[in-house]
Amino acid sequence: MSDAKVIVLTGGIGGAKLVLGLAHAITPSLIVSIVNTGDDVEHLGLCISPDIDTLLYTLSGKADTAKGWGRADETWTFMDTLRQIGGPDWFLLGDGDLAIHVLRTAWMKAGRSLSEVTADLASRFGLESRVLPMSDDPVATRLTTDEGELEFQRYFVERRCAPEVNAIDFAGAEASAPAPGVIEALTDPDAAAILIAPSNPFLSVDPILAVPGIRDALAAARAPVVAISPLVGGEAVKGPTAKLMREIGMEVSAQSIADHYCGLIDGILIDEGDRDDVSGVPQARCDTLMNDLDDRIRVAQAALSLARSLRS
């Protein structure tokens, strides 16, 4: 199994932590990350792909691990100046972070696809693992809330997930196609595992599944598909997962996560502190909280171990 690929469907920081652990558990060049781009936003004319950037920063050791987003050793002169001249300041852009946005934007305006740009950036960040956007076509996660319809970043950043969510949709998904390499990775008969990262199922993984062809490829995959539950002791570690589950009338439990991925996954890794076992799909347990690198490696290894057990 040492040359077999591991494919990860991932969103933001939680998923990036898992992929980092994985990159220390197996040969990094065997990892293919398929990244949510439903959070992508064009802000001030800049093409911003927050989940891709979080993954690039995390894997290259440039992430601000204390803050949980953005770059370490960041400065904020751009934002300070923008604020002084009355520019929009709800979306924070660090000075170093801007380099990736400006370069990506210039390349995309010159006609390169998001997956070409992402591969180029990953290479410039010195990464050996592959990073694929879910699609080269624009897909926009939008939330219907008690404050009206909100684009993802307006909900997540500007309103800090405060509005109550009634529905989520992925504008543009129907007309989108998987990025080059995505279906090939998911249908690789020799792959060791396909992991669904402990990212928000509704906001980070569902947009990926909404791209036509990806859900079917996952359901038909020869490789074992293992989800890592984002819940630890019945709550989300970070972000709005648990709040959102309650708002859409879902019990906040690993069982709900397993049911959400029903028909797609062959097993689920849940937290050792979770009260109830999951039924309907094989489970494994470990301490899924990922504070440091050792935690991340442990969770990655536990997920791979579950996948191995499902294959044999």
Place this chain on the structure above:
Amino acid sequence: MSDAKVIVLTGGIGGAKLVLGLAHAITPSLIVSIVNTGDDVEHLGLCISPDIDTLLYTLSGKADTAKGWGRADETWTFMDTLRQIGGPDWFLLGDGDLAIHVLRTAWMKAGRSLSEVTADLASRFGLESRVLPMSDDPVATRLTTDEGELEFQRYFVERRCAPEVNAIDFAGAEASAPAPGVIEALTDPDAAAILIAPSNPFLSVDPILAVPGIRDALAAARAPVVAISPLVGGEAVKGPTAKLMREIGMEVSAQSIADHYCGLIDGILIDEGDRDDVSGVPQARCDTLMNDLDDRIRVAQAALSLARSLRS
């Protein structure tokens, strides 16, 4: 004459210093700057107007006066990061400076003209004087050199004016129109003076004069037109003026400057240290070196005084 406008044709830092002096010599709201945009460049997808920015920064007290360009208290995390990922680093973009470029670019891509954007920025910088680009149409200063054809910023920034210049042209100038307000300002019969700033005549003022209608309006102006020679003791204070004059076979003297503006100016202010008097046009002398604010006010007042003497 206290309500009469003063119009200034200006380029980069030398011109900005004069306008700053003027803003301390008369009511700022009476000043109309017509700014060279032949240096403008689209770099990394960003619309950059170096001479307009230098003027905005200088007038609002945000310029780096020691360095002579850019903003005071600037940081460079963007450039450091861009360099780390192999982005183009020949054109320096400070973190704070980026705010103005990003905002201008977003506004222009949304369909606003350069003069609308410039007026908006000037207002956000708290300026009372008017700042007009010479044109809303793209005009690009290009130099034919011993190293081939170079765009202005490649010559000025990347090659630091080292190549020998054979010819200069202003691409797009023929099809350009003066920005709104430019001809009105130049033909204002009540204007106190029209000043040509001590900017590079060939690289900063000639592009303005190349916009159809501006040269004629200047030649026909009722207001006295006064040039301030950029030479001090027979040399340029800063930049390539003297080197360029030699390369195009011109004597480096105030007389050459006066001859260059022949038919357009009614008088010229030259440095008190210049050896020879100018013939063919009335002259005045003062110490034209502008190190501090007092110097700038002195030069502005000397130019206004010469203009007054020409009118009466």
